[in-house]
């Protein structure tokens with residue numbers, strides 16, 4: 001027998017021993033407030049389905065109707081044969097919604113970062129990157145072959161210092177997540193923007209967890225801080241609050257035009273599918289018509305965070321509907337998650353290396369899809385499990 005792959009078995013055994021092997025649950029239902037796992041209905045606090053759009057009747061109908069008119073696949077990469085009127089319509093609607101000059105869509109948020117960063121900087125250039133930035137930003141930076149200078153998390157003073165210290169650069173780019181997905185804290189984009197302006201540096205924010213969440217009616221972090229026209233590149237995802245799958249870049253017309261020429265996932269990978277694109281257009285329509293879903297998301301998040309805090313849980317630095325329940329050591333977080341599952345709640349334990357050692361947690365993802373009864377039931381169960389495991393008294 002060949003031993004070419006033996007090392008993989010050893011690596012996997014190591015992960016299992018360290019409690020770091022990821023078990024992937026299978027969902028046998030639509031992604032919604034409740035999901036079916038192994039035949040049981042569970043209250044879902046894992047999904048990034050902030051607004052409950054993943055199974056929204058209007059998005060389902062929009063996708064079905066688009067299939068009837070356009071089929072399912074885009075047929076090619078967009079520069080060759082894959083740009084349909086639907087893609088153009090989505091980009092125009094997103095640009096209007098976000099009050100940006102222009103917008104370009106990608107197959108995912110991950111692709112949007114891989115397309116954008118290497119199109120803007122290369123060898124001999126420098127990127128200033130928050131130390132907790134998302135993996136897709138890190139990979140985009142690596143692909144670009146620019147120098148990466150990491151600054152302390154959400155620390156504009158450290159950024160300013162590092163910008164001043166860094167000599168011998170070509171072009172420069174500052175990049176940060178908008179909302180950090182493990183703590184639910186928000187980047188001080190207004191202050192970061194000042195550093196960029198003082199030094200004439202391109203600024204890019206990846207607002208994956210802020211899209212459809214922050215700003216008026218979910219218009220994102222640039223709207224939240226009222227920085228319209230001042231942030232060069234706003235990356236977003238259509239896979240979280242928008243409930244579908246896809247990515248986008250909104251910002252200056254000239255940058256969007258450049259990405260159509262030089263964004264490699266745009267040039268060499270096929271476009272978003274027909275039903276995805278149509279469902280996303282309908283999501284923009286919904287968000288433009290009413291702020292009801294976004295308002296309910298924030299109300300639900302406040303109820304849940306307050307409820308946890310009143311019981312004595314530590315919810316860390318959360319400023320958004322992402323609410324970490326800080327537990328300390330990874331085995332306790334694992335145990336907590338298992339107990340929640342037994343009691344009917346699907347909520348993820350997160351430990352090292354995703355978060356630092358000793359900062360393991362349950363990450364609660366709130367959603368407008370949850371009813372008040374759902375929240376009440378979930379808080380009861382968190383209290384019961386917390387007392388049983390001695391986390392609260």
Ligand SMILES: *Cc1c(COP(=O)(O)O)cnc(C)c1O
Nearest residue numbers: 108109110134136206208237239
């Ligand atoms: C989730 C996430 C992405 C990836 O988005 P997808 O559309 O799922 O590929 C990129 N950046 C950040 C900050 C994210 O949180």
